[in-house]
Amino acid sequence: MSEAKNKLEQAAADLQVPKAVVSRLSLYLRELQHLVRDGHETTSSTQLGGLLGFTDAQVRKDLAYFGQFGYPGIGYRCSELIDAIKRILGTNQAWPLAIVGLGNLGRALMGYRGFRHGGFQIAAAFDVDPAKIGKTVEGIQIFDLADVDRIAKERGIRLAIIAVPAPEAQKVADALVGAGIEGVLNFAPVTLNLPKQVQTIGVDLAIELEQLAFAVANQLPQT
């Protein structure tokens, strides 16, 4: 697999892997995990694509960015492909996470089971509200955001989720960057100004709804 990894690094460095391909890797991973849970040891590009509404050619083309994973006459070995995709995504290592903001959304995210599948573990929660600091939610302690430098270093936290109201988000992001956080998942409906080396993904739920409205209004065929 080190060959696949090298190929990945080179491709990523050359910006040759489209974001859409990386998104589909996550979908393949999810379906492969379902297949294993259902007792399947192997699968094919046709089966994997069929589960997601993609063609078999799409599946093969996507995986080909990262190496050669199939066996003639067998197809893909599910658990092997799961390991390979996790290595590619970087989720074969543990990613201790911080969540900032313990309103309804923050609390919902603390209890979100989907995170656990992916090697993501909430290692600390932060808020600025004295009524929340020191309490425990879903077994995780809530710290004062003022202590984020120390806690992030102690717990090896590299990724953080921002779940605060929009007007607070930039200030929180600046504090996280100061604490050495390398990636931010931002739920606040606002664009953050961050240093180039910090990765950001904005989850704007209104955008998802707009895309849904577009699909319904135009009766798009499902893909």
Add this chain to the structure above:
Amino acid sequence: MSEAKNKLEQAAADLQVPKAVVSRLSLYLRELQHLVRDGHETTSSTQLGGLLGFTDAQVRKDLAYFGQFGYPGIGYRCSELIDAIKRILGTNQAWPLAIVGLGNLGRALMGYRGFRHGGFQIAAAFDVDPAKIGKTVEGIQIFDLADVDRIAKERGIRLAIIAVPAPEAQKVADALVGAGIEGVLNFAPVTLNLPKQVQTIGVDLAIELEQLAFAVANQLPQT
């Protein structure tokens, strides 16, 4: 603009508008709304692209799918382009929404301000928990899911958000489809089996985190 609309319908019917283009329309809309709020009457593909980290060529190419919106020597008139994009997305009309599931996530979504910008209005909430039915959250009444047929028809609800635990999601989706819902935004970390004519967008938060981990692990340049 009827020309743009015709062009859109044709393009959508031919599947010639890539999903990524439609996603970027939402981003353009957001930035245009910021520009208007900041007092700008006109903008350019360079400014609009710059705000989002896209090239001016990308902006022009995306908009060209839907018509001709710029004026020589002026650029784009912000409010005109906002109206055009809303018409394209279908968000120039009101979209009464239902939310199913009033746990932490459902309650967070009820209070999410981002929805209001887009013409989305939560018209009803549903749960199966007798302790919640009949109560009011954020000014919205919580109904018994068993009444979804009647309420959806009365209130013209076409879109619904599923915010229930994964094991309940398919059953809820079936009830929504039975009530004539045309589009579903699904937060449960599970793939739904729905009739082809019902549009679905799955918001899998673990996928967003995986994409972030990939970007951090591979130190991707920001786009």
